[in-house]
Each structure stands twice: as C-alpha cells, then as structure tokens.
Amino acid sequence: MTNDTFTFETKLLHNSHKIDPVTGAVSVPIQHASTYHQFNIDSFGKYDYSRSLNPTREALEDVIAELEGGIKGFAFSSGMAAISTAFLLLSAGDHVVITEDVYGGTFRMVTEVLTRFGIEHTFVDMTNLEEVKLAIQDNTKAFYIETPSNPLLKVTDIQAISQLAKEIGALTYVDNTFLTPALQKPLQFGADIVLHSATKFLSGHSDVVAGLAVVKDEKLAKKLGFLQNSFGAVLGVQDAWLVLRGLKTLHVRLEQSQKSAIELAEFLQDHPLVQKVHYPHLACHPQHQLQQKQAAGPGAVLSFELKDEELLRTFVSNVKIPVFAVSLGAVESILSYPAKMSHAAMPEEEREKRGIRNSLLRFSVGLENVEDLKKDFSQAFEKIKGHSFAYKGA
Numbered sequence: 001m002t003n004d005t006f007t008f009e010t011k012l013l014h015n016s017h018k019i020d021p022v023t024g025a026v027s028v029p030i031q032h033a034s035t036y037h038q039f040n041i042d043s044f045g046k047y048d049y050s051r052s053l054n055p056t057r058e059a060l061e062d063v064i065a066e067l068e069g070g071i072k073g074f075a076f077s078s079g080m081a082a083i084s085t086a087f088l089l090l091s092a093g094d095h096v097v098i099t100e101d102v103y104g105g106t107f108r109m110v111t112e113v114l115t116r117f118g119i120e121h122t123f124v125d126m127t128n129l130e131e132v133k134l135a136i137q138d139n140t141k142a143f144y145i146e147t148p149s150n151p152l153l154k155v156t157d158i159q160a161i162s163q164l165a166k167e168i169g170a171l172t173y174v175d176n177t178f179l180t181p182a183l184q185k186p187l188q189f190g191a192d193i194v195l196h197s198a199t200k201f202l203s204g205h206s207d208v209v210a211g212l213a214v215v216k217d218e219k220l221a222k223k224l225g226f227l228q229n230s231f232g233a234v235l236g237v238q239d240a241w242l243v244l245r246g247l248k249t250l251h252v253r254l255e256q257s258q259k260s261a262i263e264l265a266e267f268l269q270d271h272p273l274v275q276k277v278h279y280p281h282l283a284c285h286p287q288h289q290l291q292q293k294q295a296a297g298p299g300a301v302l303s304f305e306l307k308d309e310e311l312l313r314t315f316v317s318n319v320k321i322p323v324f325a326v327s328l329g330a331v332e333s334i335l336s337y338p339a340k341m342s343h344a345a346m347p348e349e350e351r352e353k354r355g356i357r358n359s360l361l362r363f364s365v366g367l368e369n370v371e372d373l374k375k376d377f378s379q380a381f382e383k384i385k386g387h388s389f390a391y392k393g394a
C-alpha cells in the first residue's frame with residue numbers, strides 16, 4: 001500500500017513528511033536558518049537561502065500539493081499574499097473574468113492595485129455561464145472563481161469554467177478556502193491554480209495567518225516558484241509548522257462542523273425571524289445539485305438574513321457563544337458581519353448590488369455542541385421579540 005492509495009483522512013497523517021528522515025521525529029522540525037553553508041564553491045546544496053527554499057516551509061508545500069492532487073505547492077505569508085502573487089502571472093494588458101461576490105481583499109487587490117498595472121477585470125455572476133461567456137475579451141487570460149462564494153455561498157461549476165478557459169488559452173484560479181481539499185479538489189475539474197487562506201480551516205485554530213497555492217503543471221510551477229521568490233511574501237517557519245499541525249485534524253474538524261452546520265441551517269430555515277438561509281446543502285439552494293456533483297459536502301459556513309439591520313443588531317448583541325469577528329474556519333464558531341467586515345472594502349452600492357445586505361450575517365460553525373448553539377440562537381431571537389418596536393410579527 002502506497003500513500004497514493006490512502007484515503008484523505010489517512011493522508012493527512014501519513015504523507016511524505018510523516019517522519020523526519022534524519023532523526024525519525026514524527027513532527028516536522030522547525031528550521032530557523034535563513035542561510036545555509038555551501039560545502040563546495042562550484043555546486044551549492046539544495047537549500048541556499050530561506051526565501052527561496054526552506055525545509056519546514058517545503059514540508060507544508062509538499063503536503064498541500066499531495067492533498068490537492070497537484071504537483072507543487074507554495075506557502076505564503078497570508079491568503080492575500082498567495083492570491084496577489086498568483087495574479088502576478090498576468091501582465092499589463094491582460095483581462096480577468098472574476099466572480100462578483102469575491103472575497104473583499106481580492107476585490108480590493110483587483111480593483112485598486114491590478115488596475116494601476118494595466119490589468120483589467122470584469123465582474124460576473126459566475127453561476128451564470130452565459131454571462132461569463134459574454135464577459136470574455138480578446139485579452140482574457142484568467143478566470144477567477146470562489147466556490148462556494150463568500151458570503152452568499154453561490155456555487156460555480158469549476159469544470160464548465162475551466163473548459164471555457166481552456167478554449168481561449170486562459171488560466172482558471174479557484175479560491176478553495178471554504179471547502180478545502182477535504183471536500184473539493186478543483187484541480188480534478190480542470191482548474192490550474194488552487195488558492196487558500198490557510199488562516200481558515202486548514203490551520204483551524206485562529207492562531208496563524210497563512211496562504212497556499214497549488215498547481216498541477218510543471219511550467220506553471222516554475223513560473224509561480226519564480227514569482228514566490230521574486231515577490232518574497234513567503235510563510236515563516238513557525239507558521240508553516242502551525243499549519244502542518246492544524247492539517248492533521250482537518251478532516252475530523254470539518255466533518256464535525258459540517259454536521260452541525262447542516263442542523264443549524266435547517267433550524268434557521270424554520271425560524272420565523274430568519275428571512276433567508278444561504279447554504280448549498282439546502283434543497284432550495286439554486287446550485288444544490290452542482291454542489292453535490294463537485295464537492296463531498298456543503299462545508300461549515302452558512303449565511304442568513306434577518307428582516308433588517310435593527311433586528312440584526314439586537315441578535316448580535318445578545319448571542320453569547322460565537323465570537324463576533326472577522327475570519328472563519330476555526331474550532332470556535334465565528335459570527336461575522338460581512339457588510340462591516342469581510343466586505344467593508346467594497347463600496348455599499350456594489351455590496352447591495354451583489355446581495356450582501358446590511359441584514360446579512362455569516363456563520364462559521366465550530367466544534368461546540370450544536371444544541372448549545374441552537375439554544376443560544378433561540379435566546380437571542382427571543383430578545384428580538386422582546387423589542388416590540390423592532391419586531392413586527394413573524
């Protein structure tokens with residue numbers, strides 16, 4: 001039996017960096033050295049300087065490549081560093097077709113930074129293939145997908161978009177932060193570059209900021225490796241180790257959180273104070289079937305709308321268990337307010353157009369007992385009812 005035949009859960013623990021070949025250590029050693037002695041004036045060793053290559057970072061890069069089914073992984077100092085570096089594959093005059101409800105930081109990068117370097121973009125509803133086709137220009141060199149998207153959990157057909165991209169010789173980028181390779185492997189569906197904010201589910205404990213990229217093509221690997229070294233936004237070794245440790249429990253964490261998320265989505269859907277729940281597991285979700293086709297589950301993030309911002313404020317100030325914070329994908333549940341957090345970089349008009357209203361909350365389900373979460377939500381909803389000025393009946 002080789003590593004290749006192991007299931008995903010087993011691969012998380014038994015991969016190419018299971019044992020340190022020098023000492024037999026069962027945890028990857030943290031190599032702090034920035035530089036490496038060269039024993040021969042004519043031929044340098046594999047490692048020369050840690051921006052270019054470092055054994056601890058390399059271990060993480062190997063492991064994520066194995067898990068995503070790629071040939072090469074790259075670790076960066078944040079998700080945005082991974083995404084920004086991957087965008088540097090483009091040149092002035094190129095055009096990107098990008099999903100309209102993209103992560104706020106990516107929105108900012110594309111609209112306020114790339115534009116200064118002459119890289120154009122068109123935002124589209126990626127779930128609408130006709131709209132995507134209409135956005136294609138002679139200079140379109142990349143398609144940028146986030147699925148499920150943030151915060152509305154819209155699902156994009158990775159295979160269909162990758163196909164379109166191939167027809168015109170463009171690259172397909174997929175931000176796989178929400179599902180991770182435990183639930184979705186975009187390279188299998190034809191994507192060229194998978195991106196991660198490893199700050200989220202991959203590390204999973206709200207204690208590290210990190211980014212990853214994985215590719216499956218040698219030429220692209222060379223180009224991205226060159227950019228990683230040139231731009232230099234590499235992940236530090238302590239942080240690489242934290243991500244490696246978090247990865248070991250990825251499957252159990254995600255599975256447990258997803259189970260609770262399914263229960264909570266159903267609970268919220270039935271609640272009279274909730275207007276709408278966005279979660280691909282629900283049969284009423286517009287891309288419910290597509291999600292089942294390309295992913296092994298709906299993930300552990302959902303969003304829901306209350307009637308208005310006033311009700312939302314009462315709910316948020318009364319709910320006790322979740323931390324109210326930016327970020328997602330952690331052991332503790334995280335309640336976020338996209339309008340003022342992940343999408344604060346997006347002008348209100350753009351946000352409203354995308355359906356990211358002031359009455360929308362995002363919930364990343366952690367490892368608490370789901371009954372406790374439901375009880376907590378119920379008592380916070382009761383407080384809304386208490387506010388007769390705000391509550392005008394279900």
Ligand SMILES: *Cc1c(COP(=O)(O)O)cnc(C)c1O
Pocket residue numbers: 078079080081103105146150175177178196197198199200209210211327
């Ligand atoms: C958090 C996040 C990012 C950015 O990652 P950082 O690690 O915060 O730089 C990108 N995409 C998605 C979907 C995210 O949730």
